[in-house]
Amino acid sequence: MSGKLIDGKAFSERVRARVADAVSGMASAGVVPGLAVVLVGEDPASQVYVRSKGKRTVEAGMRSFEHRLPATASQAELLAMVEQLNADPQVHGILVQLPLPSQIDSAAVIGAIDPAKDVDGFHPVNAGLLATGQDALVPCTPLGCLLLLRDHLGDLSGADAVVIGRSNIVGKPMAQLLLRDSCTVTVAHSRTRDLAATVRRADIVIAAVGRPEMVTGDWVRPGATVIDVGINRVPNPAKGGDSTRLVGDCDFDSCAAVAGAITPVPGGVGPMTIACLLANTAVAAARAHG
Numbered sequence: 704m705s706g707k708l709i710d711g712k713a714f715s716e717r718v719r720a721r722v723a724d725a726v727s728g729m730a731s732a733g734v735v736p737g738l739a740v741v742l743v744g745e746d747p748a749s750q751v752y753v754r755s756k757g758k759r760t761v762e763a764g765m766r767s768f769e770h771r772l773p774a775t776a777s778q779a780e781l782l783a784m785v786e787q788l789n790a791d792p793q794v795h796g797i798l799v800q801l802p803l804p805s806q807i808d809s810a811a812v813i814g815a816i817d818p819a820k821d822v823d824g825f826h827p828v829n830a831g832l833l834a835t836g837q838d839a840l841v842p843c844t845p846l847g848c849l850l851l852l853r854d855h856l857g858d859l860s861g862a863d864a865v866v867i868g869r870s871n872i873v874g875k876p877m878a879q880l881l882l883r884d885s886c887t888v889t890v891a892h893s894r895t896r897d898l899a900a901t902v903r904r905a906d907i908v909i910a911a912v913g914r915p916e917m918v919t920g921d922w923v924r925p926g927a928t929v930i931d932v933g934i935n936r937v938p939n940p941a942k943g944g945d946s947t948r949l950v951g952d953c954d955f956d957s958c959a960a961v962a963g964a965i966t967p968v969p970g971g972v973g974p975m976t977i978a979c980l981l982a983n984t985a986v987a988a989a990r991a992h993g
């Protein structure tokens with residue numbers, strides 16, 4: 704490949720080490736940040752994420768609280784649990800793992816979380832603070848992408864950035880963060896008329912659509928920086944049977960041949976998401992005791 708690999712795993716280790724330092728500094732003031740993760744149901748991918756979040760939380764010197772509800776849990780049960788965590792002084796961050804079962808209204812649950820404990824940054828108060836340039840808890844995945852971009856490119860101001868995807872979790876907050884760093888931002892999506900031509904204009908491409916290997920090298924401007932947010936499990940015919948492999952939203956080989964730099968999947972954005980979750984939890988705890 705001609706492009707440089709952006710090693711999110713190595714960078715996330717540095718971020719987690721900084722968080723652990725900050726956490727040990729808070730311990731002298733008697734503060735131990737606590738993160739509560741709520742998992743509803745048995746989705747295997749969500750169980751893997753939740754386990755890994757708990758492990759990293761403890762490694763950073765923080766308290767980890769894991770709460771599980773059955774897939775049949777009612778919205779009222781989940782809201783009662785959120786209320787209990789809002790009131791718990793040992794809990795500084797609350798994360799309700801998404802997606803939730805269909806009988807539960809995600810927006811109602813997110814809206815019930817105390818914005819000061821909303822370490823996902825999904826509450827409308829935090830989304831509004833980010834959109835108006837005020838201090839907010841910022842969604843972890845886009846924050847991780849921004850840190851990787853700044854580390855690789857330095858000052859982002861004036862760069863043409865194209866975000867593919869308009870979700871509340873990644874696309875929209877990513878666009879806000881890039882705008883805050885003075886990029887010229889285009890948000891593209893499934894109805895964008897000529898997606899390839901739009902992406903080809905970009906100095907920075909953020910792919911967050913959830914479509915395996917959709918972005919190909921002929922869409923990428925030579926030298927562009929490509930951040931691949933996708934984590935898609937696809938069949939792996941090379942290995943046969945039921946075997947699968949993880950791929951991003953970008954076709955790695957063709958994109959890497961043209962890009963100036965690119966994140967791999969796995970080992971790119973994924974580890975940064977957890978590192979930023981820990982950072983948000985430490986920030987929420989510091990504010991609670993500030």
Ligand code: GUN
Nearest residue numbers: 798799800801802823843
């Ligand atoms: N499911 C997939 N990504 C996320 C995330 O960042 N936060 C939560 N709460 N659920 C998710």
